[in-house]
Amino acid sequence: MLTINDLKVSVEDKDILKGLSLQVNAGEVHAIMGPNGSGKSTLSHVLAGKDGYQVTSGSITYNGSDLLDLETEQRAHQGIFLAMQYPVELPGVNNMVFLRESYNAIRKSRGEDELDSPAFIKLIREKADQVKLPGKLLKRSVNSGFSGGEKKRNEILQMALLEPSLAILDETDSGLDIDALRIVADGVNQLRSEDRAMIVVTHYQRLLDYIKPDVVHVLADGKIIKTGDFSLARELEDKGYGWLLDGEAA
Amino acid sequence: MQTGNSSIDELLDGGYEYGFVTDVVSDTLPPGLDESTIKAISAKKNEPEWLLQWRIQAYRHWLTMDEPEWAHIAKPKIDFQSISYYSAPSSMKEAPESLDDIDPEIRKTYDKLGIPIEEQMALAGIAVDAVFDSVSVATTFREKLAESGVIFTSISEAVHDHPDLVKDYLGSVVSYRDNFFACLNAAVFSDGTFVYIPKGVKCPMELSTYFRINERNTGQFERTLIIAEEESQVSYLEGCTAPMRDENQLHAAVVELVAKTDATIKYSTVQNWYPGDDQGKGGIYNFVTKRGDCRGDRSRISWTQVETGSAITWKYPSCILRGDNSVGEFYSVAVARGMQQADTGTKMIHMGKNTSSTIVSKGISAGQGQNTYRGLVRIAQAAENARNHTQCDSLLIGDKCGAHTFPYIENRNPTAKLEHEATTSKIGEDQLFYCRQRGLSEEDAVSMIVNGFCKEVFNELPMEFAVEAQKLLSVTLEGAVG
Numbered sequence: 001m002l003t004i005n006d007l008k009v010s011v012e013d014k015d016i017l018k019g020l021s022l023q024v025n026a027g028e029v030h031a032i033m034g035p036n037g038s039g040k041s042t043l044s045h046v047l048a049g050k051d052g053y054q055v056t057s058g059s060i061t062y063n064g065s066d067l068l069d070l071e072t073e074q075r076a077h078q079g080i081f082l083a084m085q086y087p088v089e090l091p092g093v094n095n096m097v098f099l100r101e102s103y104n105a106i107r108k109s110r111g112e113d114e115l116d117s118p119a120f121i122k123l124i125r126e127k128a129d130q131v132k133l134p135g136k137l138l139k140r141s142v143n144s145g146f147s148g149g150e151k152k153r154n155e156i157l158q159m160a161l162l163e164p165s166l167a168i169l170d171e172t173d174s175g176l177d178i179d180a181l182r183i184v185a186d187g188v189n190q191l192r193s194e195d196r197a198m199i200v201v202t203h204y205q206r207l208l209d210y211i212k213p214d215v216v217h218v219l220a221d222g223k224i225i226k227t228g229d230f231s232l233a234r235e236l237e238d239k240g241y242g243w244l245l246d247g248e249a250a
Numbered sequence: 251m252q253t254g255n256s257s258i259d260e261l262l263d264g265g266y267e268y269g270f271v272t273d274v275v276s277d278t279l280p281p282g283l284d285e286s287t288i289k290a291i292s293a294k295k296n297e298p299e300w301l302l303q304w305r306i307q308a309y310r311h312w313l314t315m316d317e318p319e320w321a322h323i324a325k326p327k328i329d330f331q332s333i334s335y336y337s338a339p340s341s342m343k344e345a346p347e348s349l350d351d352i353d354p355e356i357r358k359t360y361d362k363l364g365i366p367i368e369e370q371m372a373l374a375g376i377a378v379d380a381v382f383d384s385v386s387v388a389t390t391f392r393e394k395l396a397e398s399g400v401i402f403t404s405i406s407e408a409v410h411d412h413p414d415l416v417k418d419y420l421g422s423v424v425s426y427r428d429n430f431f432a433c434l435n436a437a438v439f440s441d442g443t444f445v446y447i448p449k450g451v452k453c454p455m456e457l458s459t460y461f462r463i464n465e466r467n468t469g470q471f472e473r474t475l476i477i478a479e480e481e482s483q484v485s486y487l488e489g490c491t492a493p494m495r496d497e498n499q500l501h502a503a504v505v506e507l508v509a510k511t512d513a514t515i516k517y518s519t520v521q522n523w524y525p526g527d528d529q530g531k532g533g534i535y536n537f538v539t540k541r542g543d544c545r546g547d548r549s550r551i552s553w554t555q556v557e558t559g560s561a562i563t564w565k566y567p568s569c570i571l572r573g574d575n576s577v578g579e580f581y582s583v584a585v586a587r588g589m590q591q592a593d594t595g596t597k598m599i600h601m602g603k604n605t606s607s608t609i610v611s612k613g614i615s616a617g618q619g620q621n622t623y624r625g626l627v628r629i630a631q632a633a634e635n636a637r638n639h640t641q642c643d644s645l646l647i648g649d650k651c652g653a654h655t656f657p658y659i660e661n662r663n664p665t666a667k668l669e670h671e672a673t674t675s676k677i678g679e680d681q682l683f684y685c686r687q688r689g690l691s692e693e694d695a696v697s698m699i700v701n702g703f704c705k706e707v708f709n710e711l712p713m714e715f716a717v718e719a720q721k722l723l724s725v726t727l728e729g730a731v732g
């Protein structure tokens with residue numbers, strides 16, 4: 001589904017990703033762990049098509065075509081979803097309206113009919129219940145004044161609503177209480193299917209315990225320096241990254 | 251992929267849809283201003299002597315005044331001798347007998363602008379007065395309105411047909427001594443709309459005036475006068491556009507509203523004068539004095555404005571809350587993009603007891619636009635229990651624009667309750683990325699954020715116009731973030 005080959009990315013002439021390769025197949029859940037500043041959010045942003053990054057070499061192929069050719073919204077239309085590490089506030093934009101516009105924009109891009117308001121309200125209520133997002137947050141402005149955890153929950157709501165084919169979760173578990181962590185994990189697990197894939201960026205073992213990813217990668221200094229199965233996450237939790245980084249230096 | 255804010259600038263590059271010129275032969279006074287100019291205007295309109303004298307007095311007073319410089323705007327001094335003060339299509343020399351006799355070119359202009367000046371084509375329930383340069387070219391539904399006693403006519407005709415009303419009220423809210431541009435207007439005003447709603451009548455239609463500047467090098471100086479007698483109600487809307495030209499053109503209007511006991515006037519403006527090009531060349535100087543007088547108890551005047559056009563906007567629609575329990579409202583959306591400058595706000599002058607006022611100002615700055623809110627809330631000594639709520643929000647798109655707020659409060663009564671809230675926010679790349687990541691196009695994202703920001707004001711517009719205003723805003727900001 002997604003093939004990243006020797007990707008090099010810089011920001012304002014600073015090299016961030018330095019030859020990263022990654023293969024994610026449909027049906028798989030990959031976890032990416034790694035020290036602060038190693039380039040995890042950069043990778044997520046480049047996949048989603050955020051401006052401000054220069055791809056200096058390498059390629060990204062998504063469902064057989066060149067992902068870098070697509071605009072941000074086209075990628076969204078093709079099923080790429082990014083739950084952001086820092087969800088953005090949109091003051092004055094009603095959350096419900098935003099969710100509906102987004103949902104309908106994606107439907108429209110697929111040649112499907114837009115959902116009318118009553119049908120949408122019904123749908124969004126169900127989804128909100130599913131992720132235990134209080135109904136009153138739907139009536140407020142998007143993420144405006146939401147607590148850190150509420151913002152993350154709102155991201156999961158969007159993911160549940162949009163049902164993406166490739167979901168990237170950038171530290172969605174950071175700053176969540178135990179119950180909310182469970183909700184995020186449930187959100188991921190419910191979406192899991194043969195034709196979808198997920199990339200879960202996290203610092204914590206705990207989320208992975210619930211999710212049980214198929215593959216775990218360690219991203220350090222702009223490269224994947226180790227790939228393993230679920231047990232790698234345990235090892236990292238015990239030992240930290242030091243042993244890997246030393247290994248690399250040697 | 252792009253870096254930084256360059257993409258934000260591109261989205262600000264909206265086109266101006268109304269910039270065409272109508273090819274009509276015009277009867278235009280040569281540029282220049284002295285007493286003979288004023289006499290010429292007055293003569294063209296065949297005005298009574300008292301009005302000519304009033305104009306001359308205003309003109310003589312104007313000569314003693316200086317152009318104001320306190321507003322947060324930068325512009326060269328205006329050369330008042332280079333402007334022509336009167337221009338009318340020659341076909342209007344003999345006033346058309348009926349709407350069918352209007353010059354087809356002018357008719358086409360209004361078709362193109364989407365303004366119905368043929369009654370059968372009219373939007374349901376909206377009467378239009380169409381002002382083209384210095385003259386009113388058509389006023390629809392006059393007969394129908396007359397059935398309920400409503401007078402809806404051009405001010406030039408009102409001078410002849412209802413001289414006593416005009417004489418009583420003209421200049422009674424905005425005296426010609428009020429300010430430099432109001433004074434100039436009193437001296438040279440050419441046309442505008444006159445509305446009279448008799449006692450107890452709720453005006454059966456939405457009234458509107460559409461102002462169009464067409465001729466080169468002319469100024470437009472219109473005057474609108476609306477009188478709402480006791481227990482009457484009226485809702486009025488004005489719209490404005492002008493051709494694209496490299497020179498600046500002056501539009502200095504005066505609007506006077508009088509609301510008697512228990513009367514309500516709702517006055518809405520959708521201002522879309524040509525704003526000039528991206529380098530700041532050309533565009534309309536929109537220097538307007540608008541004031542409403544709540545003369546009777548429980549009277550109510552509400553101003554709603556959506557100001558998207560003009561190179562420079564300088565206007566403060568105000569309410570004098572004279573009657574006890576009278577209510578004044580000001581709802582404003584002002585856009586300054588490209589090189590536009592807007593200095594706008596309101597004055598709420600509380601004189602009666604238990605008077606209340608609401609101010610909601612939404613300023614949007616983009617490109618290198620400079621947007622200033624300037625508002626005064628004055629509570630007179632006798633105004634027991636006056637209340638004001640002011641909310642003043644600024645939205646910035648890009649980082650080369652500016653937002654400024656100057657709220658002035660003069661309170662002479664300790665029982666007053668005054669609240670002021672202000673916010674400044676910015677549409678950032680991150681917000682746009684967020685929206686686009688959720689599948690929205692950049693333009694839809696901007697339009698959604700901006701419309702969300704303006705919602706409280708749009709809610710105040712008559713419904714048909716709220717939709718128009720939303721569209722206009724989206725078009726105006728198209729290309730603002732591309």
Ligand SMILES: Nc1ncnc2c1ncn2[C@@H]1O[C@H](COP(=O)(O)OP(=O)(O)OP(=O)(O)O)[C@@H](O)[C@H]1O
Nearest residue numbers: 011012014016034035036037038039040041042043
């Ligand atoms: N716009 C920018 N300008 C300069 N440096 C940047 C910019 N964006 C990211 N960086 C740098 O790129 C590096 C990688 O950042 P990134 O956000 O991808 O790290 P991360 O792995 O997500 O870290 P964390 O675990 O803390 O979220 C950091 O050193 C960061 O400072």
Ligand SMILES: [Mg+2]
Nearest residue numbers: 040041042085
């Ligand atoms: Mg990060």
